[in-house]
Every structure is written in C-alpha cells, then in structure tokens.
Amino acid sequence: MVALAAPAQAAGASAAFTKTSEWDSGFGGQWTITNTGTSTVNGWNLSWDFPSGTTVGALWNGVLTRSGNSYTVTNESWNGTLAPGQSTTVGFSGSGTGNPTNCRINGASCDGGNGGQPGAPGAPGALVPGTVTNNSIAISWAPASGDVTEYEVLRNGSVVATTTARNHVSSGLSANTSYTFTVRAKGPGGTGPASEPLTVRTTGGQQPDPVGDLVNVGYFTEWGVYGRNYHVKNIVSSGSASKLTHINYAFGNVQNGRCTIGDSYAAYDKAYTAAQSVDGVADTWDQPLRGNFNQLKKLKEMHPHIKVVWSFGGWTWSGGFGQAMQNPQAFAKSCYDLVNDPRWEGVFDGIDLDWEYPNACGLTCDNSGRDSFRRMMQAFRAEFGDQLVTAAITADASSGGKIDAADYAGGSRYADYLHVMTYDFFGAWAAQGPTAPHSPLNAYPGIPQAGFNTHEAIQKLKAQGVPAKKLTLGIGFYGRGWTGVTQSAPGGSATGPAPGTYEQGIEDYKVLKQTCPATGTIAGTAYAHCGNNWWSYDTPQTVAGKMNYAKQQGLGGAMFWELSGDTSNGELITAISNGLR
Structure with a gap:
C-alpha cells in the first residue's frame, strides 16, 4: 500500500x-x-x-x-x-x-490546509507478523505519514497498547486461536485511520473441526477482487476461515468443449502487497505464481482443513456445457489437466460443475438429454479419481421443472456432493411483483409458483434417489428486492427492481442489514419494507432455522453464495457453522 x-x-x-x-x-x-x-x-x-x-x-x-x-x-x-x-x-x-x-x-x-491546524497522521503501513508462540504474537509495521507521536495497537478491535516504537508483542493469548490486529497513528492533529488488519493464529492445540462431519461450502468469486475489493485475506480477517470446510473458486469457463481460465490476471498474475496478502508477505515481480491462486495456497497452509475446489460454468458461462458433452471424456480430461496444472500445484482439491441447467433453460437453453448430467458426472469421476467432484444443481421442484429434466440421482452416484441452489426462486425479473422471498424454506399461502421452495426441492431429489448426505442446502448472502412497493407483507405489487450497489434488484446482506433491516419473516426467511423498497434475505436467525432443517433431513451440510456478501466479522457464515454443530 x-x-x-x-x-x-x-x-x-x-x-x-x-x-x-x-x-x-x-x-x-x-x-x-x-x-x-x-x-x-x-x-x-x-x-x-x-x-x-x-x-x-x-x-x-x-x-x-x-x-x-x-x-x-x-x-x-x-x-x-x-x-x-x-x-x-x-x-x-x-x-x-x-x-x-x-x-x-x-x-x-486534505493536505493540512485547515486554518493552520495540523492534519492527523495517515494509516500505518503493512503489519507484518514476527515470532508466534502458543501464547504470544509479535508484529511490526511501516511508519505512518504525517506528524506521529505514538501508535495505538488494537487486538480484535480493542486498544491493547500504546507505543512510540513500530513493533509490539501481545502475550497471554490462547493457544491455536486467531487474533486480528490493527494499528492507528496519533499526532497533534488527532488520530489517523487504522492500518489494514492482520490476522495471526497462535500455535499449539488442535485445529477445530468447523462443523463435525458436515460441510460448510462457500463460493469465492474471481471478479470480487475488483469492484468488491474482496480478497482471500478477507476470509481470514473476518474469522471465516476457521468455519469453512470447502471454498468453491468461481468461475472457470467452458468453451469449445474444454475447461478454460476465466480471468488469468485475477487468477494467477495479480500482485499482492504485504498488507493485502494472507500471510503479510508481498508478492515479488519474478515469483512463478501470484494472484488468487497463490493467496489460496497460503490460506491452505494456514488452515489445512480447508479444501479448495475450482468451479466451472455458472449462470453466464453455462452455455458451453452442451457442446462439451458431445465428448464427455475429452471434456473431463481438459478440466483435469487445467485444475491440476503444475503451475498451481497444491491449490485445488477437485472440481465443481455449475451447469445451469442440463437439458433445460437458464441463460441459454440446452437439449442434451435427461441422461447428460449422469454421463458428465461419470466421466469426471473416472478422470478425477479420488479428487472431489461436486456440482451445483437446480432447486426447481415444479411439476415438469428443472429437477425433472435431468437424472440427478444417476449423477449423484459419482458425486461427493450436489449443492442445491435453494435461492433465487423469486426476484424483480418479475418487475411488477408480486413480492416474494427469494429463498423460502417451505410453501406458504399465496406463494407465486408451486414447487419453488427449499423443502419441496429436497424432497423431490431424495424421492428420485439422491442420498440425503450428498445434498447441501444453499444459502444466499444477499437479498432480492423491488421498488414502488406500498405493502409490507409479501404479495404486494411493484414498479421494478430496487436499486442495488452493483446490479438492480440485488444487494449484499452486509448492506441490507444496515439500510433496510428485516421487518418480518415468512417461510423461514426474512423480509424488509423500507420506504418504497421491499427486500427478502436471510439473517443469522433464519440461517439457524435452515441449518436445523438440514440436520433434520440428514443433509450433508450447507453451501452459500458468496463470501463477500457477509459482514466483516462473518455473521452469516458463523450462523451456518454454529447451526450445523
């Protein structure tokens, strides 16, 4: 920095x-x-x-x-x-x-011209970890700009030391525990902004199992390092790393019958400063691997319980699956070679296939046949052997809907997990409404579409022969909303999508909890009416209810989209982790 x-x-x-x-x-x-x-x-x-x-x-x-x-x-x-x-x-x-x-x-x-008053110092430079023991952590930092008289050291948000030096040793800590440090410079002009946080785990003890024998799978978006300014380090600084079991890296593309890189710069070329890096060590110009891949590799060294899976497809890039399935063995071989490329050896533990949707319509329509999903999973299991092979699948349980269009039971025989996308049932693509929760746990009187809820999706998949332990329940770390709404309860009319930070009709949980707090719940999820906007989204409380449902149904755990939508202290992922215990 x-x-x-x-x-x-x-x-x-x-x-x-x-x-x-x-x-x-x-x-x-x-x-x-x-x-x-x-x-x-x-x-x-x-x-x-x-x-x-x-x-x-x-x-x-x-x-x-x-x-x-x-x-x-x-x-x-x-x-x-x-x-x-x-x-x-x-x-x-x-x-x-x-x-x-x-x-x-x-x-x-901004440069001190304020009636002759001195300006506050700038933020200190990157924090760097030093010696770490079972009960102590040493850190140091680069100087702040401006007139500095002393530095305040904060640990987990509380001031623990004031020093004129540019180093500090925190002692009396617990073994095998993560601590997050920031530093602020003080001067005659006041206290400056905090440094970028550094999270360090003390040694000793055993790494806790996040959720027992269940899984907590979170998607990390490749493009999030740009406008969202969300990096692998944020997984650590938010406390989320200790609560995840798997990270699905999204997305690779499917083109011309092959798996291909999505954004090579973000994936393995972007250089990280010490302040931005998971371990506080800056990238160099000549190192062979940079970008998200190197940061994920460092993350796995710090948290060896985490498995990282490369996800291919998604809403925008699913159009290539139909062509690729004309030769499933060649498709699977191309993906294996890319996932296991020696340039990023040790980063990935398998592959996730996000085809939206086999033998049905998503952004594009596919008519590859009901058995295409089974044939794809069979080919990938044969190619990937004992590496992870998972898939994100539809939750459309309507009669003749997307679950009926593909042989998910047949494909599940070759899968470690099928991640059920139990969200996005309703949204402002229906611009005039009716307003409805986008991730209902169950049906309710007045629900706009029969079969569009989590419970019916899970029951249909189980009835078709998918083992419950191979299913995960999907959680959205965002809300969907309408504007021009006067009715607080669901079922109201609207005039279009509500404004969002990155896209109309959608907003992160971390924003909505501040700007439009929940005013009610329906079908196991929350909704909020603020001004003329109406939003639905999951909260820590509704997530807890959904995790209880997942355990009652004997599911394999939970999956969520996606990490950057959570708060800086990981409220939703904590609710998933606690709920699955």
Missing part, C-alpha cells in the same frame, strides 16, 4: 488516499473518509485532481462526477452518516501513473 496524503481534519472529517495495487497501465485506488470530530457527520463531499493521462474508471461506494481532470465523489445513501471515529472507504480502478493533488474533504484541504 502506498500512502500518498496525510489526512487533515476538516469540519470533523478527514480523508486519506492509498494505492491498493498497481500494474503496468493502472492501479487500484482507495480513499478512506474518517469522522475525526466529536459529533456525527451527515454527508461528505470529496474532491481531487489527477494529472493529464491519469483517470478514474469504475468507482464504488460513492457517486462520481468529473470535470476535466477534477473529480468529485459524494456519499451513497447508506454511507454518508459517520459517527465519531467511524470510517468508510471509496474504491476505484484507475489508469495511468499519477497521484491525486488538491484534495478537499467537505471544503477543507
């Missing part, structure tokens, strides 16, 4: 810029806006200039306007209110090599 501007107090707010990553033609940039005053900040306005040749591309967590080389960002509706000490971030992808100048936050200069 390259700190470029010490934040300055400005009407109770400060702003600091960092380059989170750099490549030949551009960089990832992040502004951190902090309330350094003693009263709540209601709305913020950030502006700066870039030199000619340096521009902003995609930006998230703010509203961007541009005039020539000058940029202005104002807050979104959900991140404009900052309590004293609270921070929010704005990220973007930039092209060029320049740095920002003439930064102003709420009308005052």
Whole structure:
C-alpha cells in the first residue's frame, strides 16, 4: 500500500488516499473518509485532481462526477452518516501513473490546509507478523505519514497498547486461536485511520473441526477482487476461515468443449502487497505464481482443513456445457489437466460443475438429454479419481421443472456432493411483483409458483434417489428486492427492481442489514419494507432455522453464495457453522 496524503481534519472529517495495487497501465485506488470530530457527520463531499493521462474508471461506494481532470465523489445513501471515529472507504480502478493533488474533504484541504491546524497522521503501513508462540504474537509495521507521536495497537478491535516504537508483542493469548490486529497513528492533529488488519493464529492445540462431519461450502468469486475489493485475506480477517470446510473458486469457463481460465490476471498474475496478502508477505515481480491462486495456497497452509475446489460454468458461462458433452471424456480430461496444472500445484482439491441447467433453460437453453448430467458426472469421476467432484444443481421442484429434466440421482452416484441452489426462486425479473422471498424454506399461502421452495426441492431429489448426505442446502448472502412497493407483507405489487450497489434488484446482506433491516419473516426467511423498497434475505436467525432443517433431513451440510456478501466479522457464515454443530 502506498500512502500518498496525510489526512487533515476538516469540519470533523478527514480523508486519506492509498494505492491498493498497481500494474503496468493502472492501479487500484482507495480513499478512506474518517469522522475525526466529536459529533456525527451527515454527508461528505470529496474532491481531487489527477494529472493529464491519469483517470478514474469504475468507482464504488460513492457517486462520481468529473470535470476535466477534477473529480468529485459524494456519499451513497447508506454511507454518508459517520459517527465519531467511524470510517468508510471509496474504491476505484484507475489508469495511468499519477497521484491525486488538491484534495478537499467537505471544503477543507486534505493536505493540512485547515486554518493552520495540523492534519492527523495517515494509516500505518503493512503489519507484518514476527515470532508466534502458543501464547504470544509479535508484529511490526511501516511508519505512518504525517506528524506521529505514538501508535495505538488494537487486538480484535480493542486498544491493547500504546507505543512510540513500530513493533509490539501481545502475550497471554490462547493457544491455536486467531487474533486480528490493527494499528492507528496519533499526532497533534488527532488520530489517523487504522492500518489494514492482520490476522495471526497462535500455535499449539488442535485445529477445530468447523462443523463435525458436515460441510460448510462457500463460493469465492474471481471478479470480487475488483469492484468488491474482496480478497482471500478477507476470509481470514473476518474469522471465516476457521468455519469453512470447502471454498468453491468461481468461475472457470467452458468453451469449445474444454475447461478454460476465466480471468488469468485475477487468477494467477495479480500482485499482492504485504498488507493485502494472507500471510503479510508481498508478492515479488519474478515469483512463478501470484494472484488468487497463490493467496489460496497460503490460506491452505494456514488452515489445512480447508479444501479448495475450482468451479466451472455458472449462470453466464453455462452455455458451453452442451457442446462439451458431445465428448464427455475429452471434456473431463481438459478440466483435469487445467485444475491440476503444475503451475498451481497444491491449490485445488477437485472440481465443481455449475451447469445451469442440463437439458433445460437458464441463460441459454440446452437439449442434451435427461441422461447428460449422469454421463458428465461419470466421466469426471473416472478422470478425477479420488479428487472431489461436486456440482451445483437446480432447486426447481415444479411439476415438469428443472429437477425433472435431468437424472440427478444417476449423477449423484459419482458425486461427493450436489449443492442445491435453494435461492433465487423469486426476484424483480418479475418487475411488477408480486413480492416474494427469494429463498423460502417451505410453501406458504399465496406463494407465486408451486414447487419453488427449499423443502419441496429436497424432497423431490431424495424421492428420485439422491442420498440425503450428498445434498447441501444453499444459502444466499444477499437479498432480492423491488421498488414502488406500498405493502409490507409479501404479495404486494411493484414498479421494478430496487436499486442495488452493483446490479438492480440485488444487494449484499452486509448492506441490507444496515439500510433496510428485516421487518418480518415468512417461510423461514426474512423480509424488509423500507420506504418504497421491499427486500427478502436471510439473517443469522433464519440461517439457524435452515441449518436445523438440514440436520433434520440428514443433509450433508450447507453451501452459500458468496463470501463477500457477509459482514466483516462473518455473521452469516458463523450462523451456518454454529447451526450445523
């Protein structure tokens, strides 16, 4: 991380810029806006200039306007209110090599020009772990910019030390326990923003089994490292790594009858700084493997109980399965060779096939025949041997629906798990409604479509001969919503999809729990009516109920889409883990 501007107090707010990553033609940039005053900040306005040749591309967590080389960002509706000490971030992808100048936050200069008052220090540099024992962890860090008098060390969010040095040893810790550290610099101008977190596990003891003999499978999206700014390190810093059993890396593509790389830069080329890396060690220009794959490899070294599976297809890239199944053995061989490529040896433990949907319509329609799923799973088991072979499958239990269209029972004989996508039953693709929970556990009076619920999907799959222990119950870490809704209860009319951060009609749980808290539950899931928007999503409480159902049904565990939708402390994954015990 390259700190470029010490934040300055400005009407109770400060702003600091960092380059989170750099490549030949551009960089990832992040502004951190902090309330350094003693009263709540209601709305913020950030502006700066870039030199000619340096521009902003995609930006998230703010509203961007541009005039020539000058940029202005104002807050979104959900991140404009900052309590004293609270921070929010704005990220973007930039092209060029320049740095920002003439930064102003709420009308005052970001470089110390605030009526002669000194600015608060910047964020300390990357935290680096030192000696780790059963009951102590040593850390050190690079200096913060600006006028620094001392540093505050926080462990799991609480201040545990104040020091003028740039190192600290925490003692009296528990064995085999993860601790998350941040550091803040203090100076005459106030307290600066916290460093990037570092999570370290003490030695000793035994690695706890997250959920006994059940599985907790989470999808990690390849593209999440861009706009979502979600990286493998976040799995550790959120505490989620100790609660997962499997990570499904999504997605590889299926093209011309073969498995292919989705985004090679994100997968194995993107360079990580020490602050961004799982183990606090920066990538070098000449190391053979970088990107998500190297970060996952480091994660597995820290948490050897986790299995990593490469998932292929998904909604957008399922169109190639039909062609690939014209020669299932060649298809399986191409996938085996890619998953087990020597360049990323040790990263993957198998393959997940996300075909949406065999012999049915998804984004595209397929007519490869009812036995195509069975033939695919048989070919992949023959090729992958004792490596994991799993599949994400439909939950459409309607009469003559997608479950009926394929031989899932036959395919299950060759699978370790079938992950049932028991979500996205309803959403604002039906723009006028009726409003309905997108992941109902069971049917209810007035449900828009018969057979569109978790219970009926599980029962139909079991009745067809799929062993319960090979089924996992799917959880969405997001909500689906409509706007133009006046009725609080489900079944109301709407005028279209509700606004979302990345896409209309869909929003992460971590955002919805703040902006539109749940107002009721139906069919084992939550819904929320706020203003003229109506959302449905799972909460820790409804997840607990669904995990109880999974255990009652003898299922193999749970699967969820996807990790970046959870809170920074992993509320939903914790609810899954606790519920499966």
